Amino acid sequence: MTDPTTTTPATTQGSSHAAAASAGATSTGTGTGATPASESGIDGMGPNNTSPTADSNLTDGADILHQQPGMTVHLTGRAASEALPEKPNGIIRCEDVNVYYGNFRAVTGVNLDFGFNEITALIGPSGCGKSTLLRSLNRMNDLVEGARVEGKVTFQGADMYAPEVDAIEVRRRIGMVFQKPNPFPKSIYDNIAYGPRVTGMKVSSMDDLVEEALTKAALWTEVKDKLKQSAFGLSGGQQQRLCIARTIAVKPDVILMDEPCSALDPIATVRIEDLMHDLRKEYTIVIVTHNMQQAARVADRTAFFTALADEGTGDRTGVLVEYAKTSKIFESPDDQRTEDYISGRFG
Amino acid sequence: MTSIIDRGTTPLGHRRSKFSGERTPRALIFLVLIWACLAFSFLFLLILIVTTFIDGADRFTLSLFTEYPASSPDRAGARPAIIGSAWVIGTTAVLTIPLGVAAAIHLEEFADKRKWYNRVIELNVQNLAAVPAIVYGLLALAVLSFLGVQNKNIVIGGALALGLLILPVIIISTREAIRSVPIEIRQGSMALGASKWQTVWRQVLPASVPGIATGSILALSRALGEAAPLLVLGALVFLSFDPNGLLSGFTTMPIQIFDWTSRPQAGFQELAAATSILLLGLLVIMNGLAIFIRNRFQTRW
Numbered sequence: 020m021t022d023p024t025t026t027t028p029a030t031t032q033g034s035s036h037a038a039a040a041s042a043g044a045t046s047t048g049t050g051t052g053a054t055p056a057s058e059s060g061i062d063g064m065g066p067n068n069t070s071p072t073a074d075s076n077l078t079d080g081a082d083i084l085h086q087q088p089g090m091t092v093h094l095t096g097r098a099a100s101e102a103l104p105e106k107p108n109g110i111i112r113c114e115d116v117n118v119y120y121g122n123f124r125a126v127t128g129v130n131l132d133f134g135f136n137e138i139t140a141l142i143g144p145s146g147c148g149k150s151t152l153l154r155s156l157n158r159m160n161d162l163v164e165g166a167r168v169e170g171k172v173t174f175q176g177a178d179m180y181a182p183e184v185d186a187i188e189v190r191r192r193i194g195m196v197f198q199k200p201n202p203f204p205k206s207i208y209d210n211i212a213y214g215p216r217v218t219g220m221k222v223s224s225m226d227d228l229v230e231e232a233l234t235k236a237a238l239w240t241e242v243k244d245k246l247k248q249s250a251f252g253l254s255g256g257q258q259q260r261l262c263i264a265r266t267i268a269v270k271p272d273v274i275l276m277d278e279p280c281s282a283l284d285p286i287a288t289v290r291i292e293d294l295m296h297d298l299r300k301e302y303t304i305v306i307v308t309h310n311m312q313q314a315a316r317v318a319d320r321t322a323f324f325t326a327l328a329d330e331g332t333g334d335r336t337g338v339l340v341e342y343a344k345t346s347k348i349f350e351s352p353d354d355q356r357t358e359d360y361i362s363g364r365f366g
Numbered sequence: 367m368t369s370i371i372d373r374g375t376t377p378l379g380h381r382r383s384k385f386s387g388e389r390t391p392r393a394l395i396f397l398v399l400i401w402a403c404l405a406f407s408f409l410f411l412l413i414l415i416v417t418t419f420i421d422g423a424d425r426f427t428l429s430l431f432t433e434y435p436a437s438s439p440d441r442a443g444a445r446p447a448i449i450g451s452a453w454v455i456g457t458t459a460v461l462t463i464p465l466g467v468a469a470a471i472h473l474e475e476f477a478d479k480r481k482w483y484n485r486v487i488e489l490n491v492q493n494l495a496a497v498p499a500i501v502y503g504l505l506a507l508a509v510l511s512f513l514g515v516q517n518k519n520i521v522i523g524g525a526l527a528l529g530l531l532i533l534p535v536i537i538i539s540t541r542e543a544i545r546s547v548p549i550e551i552r553q554g555s556m557a558l559g560a561s562k563w564q565t566v567w568r569q570v571l572p573a574s575v576p577g578i579a580t581g582s583i584l585a586l587s588r589a590l591g592e593a594a595p596l597l598v599l600g601a602l603v604f605l606s607f608d609p610n611g612l613l614s615g616f617t618t619m620p621i622q623i624f625d626w627t628s629r630p631q632a633g634f635q636e637l638a639a640a641t642s643i644l645l646l647g648l649l650v651i652m653n654g655l656a657i658f659i660r661n662r663f664q665t666r667w
């Protein structure tokens with residue numbers, strides 16, 4: 020397998036590909052510009068947030084791009100107008116997170132910040148705890164018998180495992196799309212309407228909400244004539260987009276996706292990736308993927324995990340090896356293990 | 367052209383030996399034995415059904431449904447027994463199904479399976495399903511005596527005995543139906559911000575309704591054919607009124623059949639056979655309905 024970052028064609032978005040790579044590299048100066056986060060007022064939450072001053076020269080990144088010599092990475096990242104801040108602002112933050120299943124520690128010592136309106140990819144070999152970590156980001160792990168989270172996971176600065184926090188509210192704000200499409204045995208319409216109904220959302224017109232969610236999930240034109248039909252009649256790719264639409268309908272802030280394309284064909288995969296690009300404008304996305312190309316194509320930042328043998332017990336436990344902008348992870352990772360994994364020599 | 371490796375190219379369908387695979391003498395003998403067992407039991411069933419039909423066909427008339435028991439077989443019918451069966455089974459269903467479903471939901475979705483007392487309950491539910499029916503009659507008798515009920519042969523008493531009898535069956539079949547709903551559906555619901563209770567009520571339960579209905583109908587059809595627990599309660603056999611309420615005295619079809627078969631007159635034997643035909647027909651219909659519901663409405667995940 021060749022280095023995916025240099026071969027990835029600009030399949031999805033027509034905008035300038037190298038923006039993601041360059042924007043970060045040039046942002047050490049006076050600040051790369053206004054991120055959507057600074058407009059929404061939830062930035063500046065952590066000490067490692069560089070807090071770019073609101074200098075909103077939005078074309079800045081794109082201009083410098085052309086002066087960058089020898090740029091070979093073709094990442095179809097974000098458009099130049101949405102320059103990526105140097106550090107993620109941490110809408111969700113993990114501090115020294117350990118996750119246990121009974122006595123087995125599946126994930127050890129993870130410190131990780133996720134940026135608002137960014138797509139973050141979690142990659143790593145099978146069994147290194149990516150799904151485990153992902154599920155602990157919206158307390159889905161509560162549903163697994165014996166699962167336990169140590170350390171601190173915050174959402175918009177608030178500890179989501181604090182006793183006064185309602186796990187149901189956490190899951191409403193942080194939605195999840197699963198590996199296998201899991202539509203409910205109901206009509207397409209009712210699949211979408213289910214979330215707003217159970218969460219008691221004030222909806223002026225459910226029909227409009229259903230249409231909006233399906234449109235955002237790029238499914239509306241395909242299903243608008245059969246909303247009352249069973250969701251089981253859809254293809255796998257359509258079902259997965261239905262599940263995304265269902266998640267969008269409750270208007271979460273963050274969408275977690277655990278290998279959302281692993282059951283889909285390449286065309287359906289491209290559609291979902293396109294969709295993620297569109298969704299990033301309004302949502303924060305965290306995606307687990309085994310597909311390097313996919314991480315390179317969609318993610319702004321990438322976190323590489325691996326499994327290490329625990330000194331004490333000898334059990335294999337997942338650790339975070341490296342977390343950086345996707346361009347850096349795929350071009351010049353700091354850690355040898357990352358490079359080995361990316362280039363297919365490991366895992 | 368010859369090959370070093372002889373694949374022995376026997377054409378399909380051509381047996382290499384007279385006794386290959388399933389056709390060894392031992393396998394054949396075993397097969398014949400199994401068939402003999404099946405044929406034997408089937409034969410008895412057939413004889414039973416055929417003789418019942420021959421005996422009862424002449425008496426399977428409208429008067430069976432309209433007449434009250436009488437001292438002469440020519441004037442007698444099973445009207446109170448038919449109505450009584452309907453009352454008792456209806457009451458049993460109303461009492462038992464909600465209770466059994468609720469118990470199953472608790473055990474499957476909410477009870478912490480690591481706790482020892484929940485495991486004890488689980489084990490006991492399984493065991494209760496195997497307890498002889500008459501024991502439940504005795505239990506109902508004891509409960510009614512404890513409550514100070516004088517006349518224990520009342521509809522609600524019979525429903526209590528039959529309800530206790532089929533409760534474990536309903537719990538077990540409901541649990542199976544609930545368990546067949548994939549975990550992904552629950553996760554999908556919870557991930558949207560639904561509570562556990564909403565998930566159970568709006569996803570798990572609707573998806574298990576066909577399974578619950580099937581199990582409940584089969585359980586009720588068992589209750590419909592039971593006589594023993596009701597006899598313990600002191601069942602009436604000579605009712606000259608229609609059972610008309612929960613506290614009304616009653617008799618049921620199996621009890622009526624039981625009573626008529628113990629009489630010497632041939633006419634009563636024929637009446638018993640005719641009532642048996644009715645009972646058999648009802649059971650076949652109920653079982654058919656259960657199968658229909660399962661095949662027609664069961665979600666295929």
Ligand SMILES: Nc1ncnc2c1ncn2[C@@H]1O[C@H](COP(=O)(O)OP(=O)(O)OP(=O)(O)O)[C@@H](O)[C@H]1O
Pocket residue numbers: 120123125143144145146147148149150151152163337
């Ligand atoms: N419900 C569970 N109970 C006990 N152990 C679990 C459970 N789920 C996962 N594990 C263990 O935790 C470790 C991490 O699993 P996890 O599913 O998070 O890995 P992953 O990185 O998502 O792997 P994959 O890429 O194959 O999906 C594994 O060793 C796994 O056996």
Ligand SMILES: [Mg+2]
Pocket residue numbers: 149150151277307
């Ligand atoms: Mg996984």
